Amino acid sequence: MDEHLVSILTNIGGFTFIALSAYLLLLTGEISFGQQAFFGIGAYFSGIVTAMWGLSMWAAIPLTMLAAAFSAGLVGIITIRLRGLYFSIATLAFAEMVRLALVGTTWQVKIDGEMIGPNGSEGLGNIRWALDNNIEANDFMWIVLITLAIVMGLFFLMERSRLGSIFRTIGADRLLAETQGINVTAYKVAATALAGAIASLGGIFYAHAQTHVYPENFDVMLGVHSLAYGLIGGLGTALGPLLGVILDIGFLEAVEWVQGYRMIAFGGLVAVLLIFMPRGILDERRVHRLRMAFRTRKTEPPPAKTHDPAAS
Amino acid sequence: MTLLQVDGLTRRFGALEALADVSIAVNEGEVFGLIGPNGSGKTTFFNVVTGIYPPSLGRISLGGLDIGGMPPHRVSKHGLARTFQNLRLVPQMNVFDNIWLAQHQRPGMSLLDILAIGGRRERSRRHEVDTLLEKCGLADMRQSLASDLPLPDQRRLEIARAMARNPRLLLLDEPAGGMTPLETQDVARMIREVAAPGRTLIVIEHKMDLISDICDRAAVLHFGAKIAEGTPAEVLSDPQVLDVYLGKQADHA
């Protein structure tokens, strides 16, 4: 496969994770400007695990996701009383603190004659697990895409279970959720932790594909992009964030003539799109319609109705 | 036997006393009406009982258990469900899912059940939703988005959703609000035949014929205080009540 295409597909995979994490929080009605913190934590933590401790990426994945879930859950608990814009700004402040902490952190050890470890704004390099294990770019892409497929699959299952509906209910009407017996606090903290873990997965793959990451990779631009992906692609299905990422990275990286003017074109496109589709391309209503069209073609009609005078 | 016992319930908002020393006892299996002019404290009463606002003073006990000041999700675990005067459905979910979701609160639902998307128990629960939809006359609209339903159906959906949790005590806030007389009769029948059997109900309503039709007993609130209690006929002929409605009606919004 073409090298350029491989790198685009790997990027799409990596950024879809963080877009999914922002989408999960959007479902519960929260706008997070801070998912890049967990993406960054994922990149750094996993990089340390493989480059400094010499463990494999497969060991790094669960460790990193746990660490990210834990820190995200903690942020979720601290910010639990904040709603709306206050929550958004608090997550932004947290993420910037994380980024600045990375800029301020130097912790290097000598391994095989080389200094390895976070080095302030020079970032963390030598994340060579893929190279050392002879995993080529092509293979790494498949690792990312298959993991993405699994995570997306879990998302679809979640959305079909009551858990998905519970998240959506909290997002649509918090008070209703409470009177429905939903422990909103607990579910919100759970969603925040889960979103942190998913974002960190993107960071892990990003770090191991790039081999070198910098604190500036995890600035607020990344966070707002991840939020925008879900909203552009649509908030009705987990395919929405993927579609958003594909539109941004895939489409615009692939089309040569927009090079250099990419954000001028994309920014305008998104602004116009949002005028006509304020909840994205695949919003709840369109997803519902698609689902209905699909179902009536494929399965039996809805259960036969019995006569009920009340329905008249 | 008394199911809901409210003693000396007071709720203040700043200087305003939205509920003033209200005591009400609702018996098991009863349909109890709550009436009063706009803003007399009826909805505040529901909000305090369901835990949305903590009481300023007074006790609320459900089946002997003190629920005053509990957060809404815990109150609801003890078998209490309600509907809302200005409709709170999840607009972007379909009718079936709105009800199906509500089952999560039933006793014996574990985290595994909440994650379930198949299996025998889940199938039977889904079947229950369909049965309920049919009983409530909503089977035709099973797949429609809740926001696409006309108002009377939305009200019925709210009642059906509350019943999906099998509550001991069901609070209905203006179940016939904004409905035509014909639609009101329909909803009265639904309450009588589907919601009331084996359950205790408290109903807020302005439409007196509905109250007379379905309620065993009723109480009247005025300025946050209870001014009368008895059978609907007694209450509606009470001189003080007549005075409130026909004479110096005044409110406390």
Next chain:
Amino acid sequence: MIDFIQNTLDGITIGAGYALLAIGFTLIFGVLRRLNLAYGPSIMIGVFLGTFIYLHFDAGWLPVAIATVIGAILAGIYVERMCFWAIKEGAALASMVSTFAIWMQLEELVTVIFPERTYKFPTLGEMDYLEFAGLEMRAEHLIMLGIAVLMVGLLHVLLYRTRFGLSVRAVSENPAAARFMGINTGRVIFRAFILASAIGGVAGFLLVATDPTVTPKFGLQATFKGLIAMMLGGMGSIPGAIAGGVLLGIVERHMQAEFGAIMRDMAAYALLFLFLIFRPGGIMAQGVAAREAAALRRV
């Protein structure tokens, strides 16, 4: 001790610039109840228009200042039409993401036209330091402070003494009631946007003129400084915006002097975070009664 006072003084000066940014932010938030992330970038357009005038016509500071304000207003109008006027009420999230998209667009536009990393910007003239009791102050800082105070005074007159100000306050407090009085809310929002952009343009000019280099990152900085100052003071409150801006300036200055640039930024965000957790209403937080009243409206 002298250092402490000196740093505080410098902090107040820079804080005056932040306060102006926060006032612009808060005006827009007040009438719209939506967040305009493109506020900083639209000011940046003004700043670069000023730079353009300076580089090509070797203009003095006054024409550059005017160009800066005009540029900010034009960009502000573009943002208002694209992100707020065209997107229906209730889609606050779409508006916010849309302002972000426009932000990206404006930033890229600037980097395409101005490909170098930094540009020079005119200063408010070559002026001396003023000294007093061992403290010193750059004359241009004093001018900056003076202009900021003047702007706040003018704004106060505008908001509390004119018909336009009355309509802005009415729409901020209750858009529905404002409509009942015959106020055209759309027009008021549009004009408030222009006003906020003009204030932002002045703030941008002052901030850049006292530190005479311009980078395309100015938009990001302006948005976040303004946002932080607004949140510290309490959203929608103009006295709050001033207090928040000055507080931010002082804290930044002290941290910078003691621990350097990273800790300066860290402290700004930490301060914001702590305020959000412990005093979400900001410095000018509302009383308990107001929150009770808000709770009443909730159901």
Next chain:
Amino acid sequence: MLEVNDIVTAYGKIEALKGVSLSVPEGQITVLLGPNGAGKTTTLMSVAGLLKPKRGSVTFEGQDITGRQPGTIVQRGIALVPENRLVFPDMNVHDNLKTGAYVRNDNEIESDIESIYERFPRLKERYHQHAGTLSGGEQQMLAVARALMARPKLMLMDEPSLGLAPMIVEEIFRIIHDLNQEGTSIFLVEQNANMALKIAHQFYLLEQGLVTFSGTPGDMDENEVIQRAYLGTTA
């Protein structure tokens, strides 16, 4: 003076008014009664230009004002006292009054405020206080005074008695009565049928988005009016 002709007003797909016609004669108090959700407020909003009727027309003093901007309608001489008063809580009383005169360009605004203060001395006492700190009755008074600042020929009032103690309600109704005596026409939406009928010259009954009765207060048994208007029973 005001003619409403067969208007249909909808929220999305739901029609709140299904063809309402009524007229408000000059110099009179016209009352619109009806149960919750009948469409009373929607009718007022359609007249005041805050909602656009899908069909039908509204004419004021012979001129078509259907779908005009609210500002234009206020300028023509129709002012609204909204439900729940909706004063501006963080503005002082004086500024609240000024918002009422927003559509005016003359220089008699301050002198009008003075005459408002003469009429409502209690507002004068509190002219510097934020409106949010006033009592319910004072806020209602302010809402009425604010509408008067537009120098209306016709006042639309949406449930001015809502949330007020009986004594205050009587005072508000006395004010409405006085205003009418001085020549302002009144179109009043009320749930307090008993009080409203005492001052009404004529009344309409609105049920389910349709006018089901019109006449003068003597035309229908008061108890039946109350039954239908307040309780919505069809007995």
